[in-house]
Amino acid sequence: MSPLEERLRRLEDAAAIRTLDATCCRLLDDVDWPALVALVTEDGVFDGLSRVRGHRDLLMFSGGLADAGMSVFWHHDGIAHVASGRYADELTHAGEGWRYRVEQVRFSYRAPLAEGLDRHRFALESARSAAVARRTPA
Template sequence: MKTIEDRLKFVEDQLEIAQLRAHYCHLLDERRWDEFIDLFTSDGVFEGLEAVRGRDAIYAFFSERVPKLAEDFWHFCTNGTVDVNGDVATGRISMEYLSVTNGVSYVSAGHYDDVMRRVNGRWRFASRKITFYFLAPLSEGWAGRPFPGRALAPKVVQ
């Protein structure tokens, strides 16, 4: 039987992980790269259109490549699940992504699969993998439109 302290620690971990995921969206959308990169472990991995490993590669990807893909973007995450096992947690969270590219509004949705690790008492992303279900111009709708390159394996950049 778990003690009240064990149960309280589990709830605290869940709340901190929820904050980590929320900060990810806010800092990314506000392009606050120096704070954003601190959300990842030093050997963290982000896997999306590309796979990048380590804070320097993650920083370069988000601060240089991502702004070239969209003039503006907004991330909305809901329905997060998390399984905490000591200093490692895994989970999935649903994502809606709105963006503007070349003056065209886009809508998309997908999910993140997360592995998080407690480092020096704080939760960080050890890996974050995004899977898009679709990406489509808002004016055309999204029905039947898979995300371009969804079936392609991302290239790992060190």
């Protein structure tokens, strides 16, 4: 591979990884678990709220989160929370493109949404006022 071809490959890979991350965020927002799981390798791992491996178990785990009330805001014991954490993902280039081999998240904190963050600057009412109607496909 020539230096120019190598440079182009690196740029294309970087763009594909950014697209993968952006797609993951959109699918989380849309609570589209099957499409989200498709971004992970067949034996991929989610390591965060629990440690889960493989598409079947990832779908069961994700469905359980939805049944427990996970939405844009995380619910714990029936109370909406906000959380902050950091992802440390491992990626691999599979036949269908870049995929997550490991999605790891470590939470820094969580707080009830009604109490807000930053001395109530970001609370339930400010979140409601900032919410936009869900887009429906045309």
